[in-house]
Amino acid sequence: MDHDVEKYYTTCMKLVNKAAEVIETAFYKTKQVESKSCDMDLVTETDKEVEKLLIDGLHLAFPDHKFIGEESTAGGEKCILTDAPTWIIDPVDGTMNFVHSLPLIAISIGLLINKKPIIGIICNPILKQTYTAKDGQGAFLNGTKIKVSGETVLAKALIATESGTNDDPAKIEVVLKNLGALLGKCHGTRSLGSAAMNLASVASGGCDAYYEMGLHAWDMAAGQLIVEEAGGTVIDTTGGEFDLMSRRVVCASSEKLAKDIASRLTQYEMERD
Numbered sequence: 629m630d631h632d633v634e635k636y637y638t639t640c641m642k643l644v645n646k647a648a649e650v651i652e653t654a655f656y657k658t659k660q661v662e663s664k665s666c667d668m669d670l671v672t673e674t675d676k677e678v679e680k681l682l683i684d685g686l687h688l689a690f691p692d693h694k695f696i697g698e699e700s701t702a703g704g705e706k707c708i709l710t711d712a713p714t715w716i717i718d719p720v721d722g723t724m725n726f727v728h729s730l731p732l733i734a735i736s737i738g739l740l741i742n743k744k745p746i747i748g749i750i751c752n753p754i755l756k757q758t759y760t761a762k763d764g765q766g767a768f769l770n771g772t773k774i775k776v777s778g779e780t781v782l783a784k785a786l787i788a789t790e791s792g793t794n795d796d797p798a799k800i801e802v803v804l805k806n807l808g809a810l811l812g813k814c815h816g817t818r819s820l821g822s823a824a825m826n827l828a829s830v831a832s833g834g835c836d837a838y839y840e841m842g843l844h845a846w847d848m849a850a851g852q853l854i855v856e857e858a859g860g861t862v863i864d865t866t867g868g869e870f871d872l873m874s875r876r877v878v879c880a881s882s883e884k885l886a887k888d889i890a891s892r893l894t895q896y897e898m899e900r901d
């Protein structure tokens with residue numbers, strides 16, 4: 629079947645712009661916050677409203693497309709990736725930042741067809757940054773082409789990572805061990821508090837690499853394509869091939885740097901998405 633990727637993209641971008649207005653309006657107001665898996669894993673009424681706006685709009689336009697959405701999954705829907713065109717949606721990535729009105733947040737949407745990333749959109753409505761990519765057509769920030777830094781040397785790399793939203797002491801131990809394996813051996817580490825913004829920062833050359841274990845498909849779907857289209861490498865934390873449902877990622881400005889970082893990481897075992 630032929631796919632009109634341009635139509636998918638423009639339809640999605642119109643909905644992203646509407647969703648961005650919803651987030652902007654809510655950003656500096658008091659939020660209604662609920663906990664999900666633990667007290668560090670939050671959801672607000674805006675996360676739910678934005679996810680509904682995006683899924684309803686895309687479903688109306690493309691009734692045979694499938695969806696994997698962060699808040700629908702939290703509400704009990706199954707996370708099944710088939711070969712059908714599937715929109716993977718994080719309505720507000722960086723919900724903790726959103727709750728604190730720290731402007732490092734993003735709407736993150738990836739479209740996969742035959743399990744292959746075709747469209748990636750990461751939109752930060754507060755900083756007015758929209759990162760986009762279409763398969764084979766490069767990566768862009770607000771319409772201007774972006775590329776990774778090209779750094780290959782760990783000692784010169786600025787590395788993003790996250791402690792995640794999991795209070796399991798075993799996970800925290802692995803996070804600290806991995807930080808310990810890199811601190812002093814690279815330029816420094818950063819945590820933006822949003823997986824999508826970390827991925828976007830590697831795509832645009834601000835950070836040279838990003839790794840995390842415990843995140844989900846909706847955190848990475850858009851960012852994987854944007855990093856790859858910007859010339860970067862996305863792999864598994866074990867050093868093998870990237871698997872969107874494995875809940876692990878290392879991305880970097882070069883394959884050498886990605887593999888070097890992966891080789892130093894201790895793994896944390898989790899259930900797949």
Ligand code: IPD
Pocket residue numbers: 669670698718720721722723724790791792793820821822823824840842843844847
């Ligand atoms: C989280 C953020 C955070 C990352 C977590 C994600 P959410 O997403 O991206 O930076 O460390 O793994 O789950 O809950 O803010 O959408």
Ligand code: CA
Pocket residue numbers: 698718720721722823846847
């Ligand atoms: Ca997220």
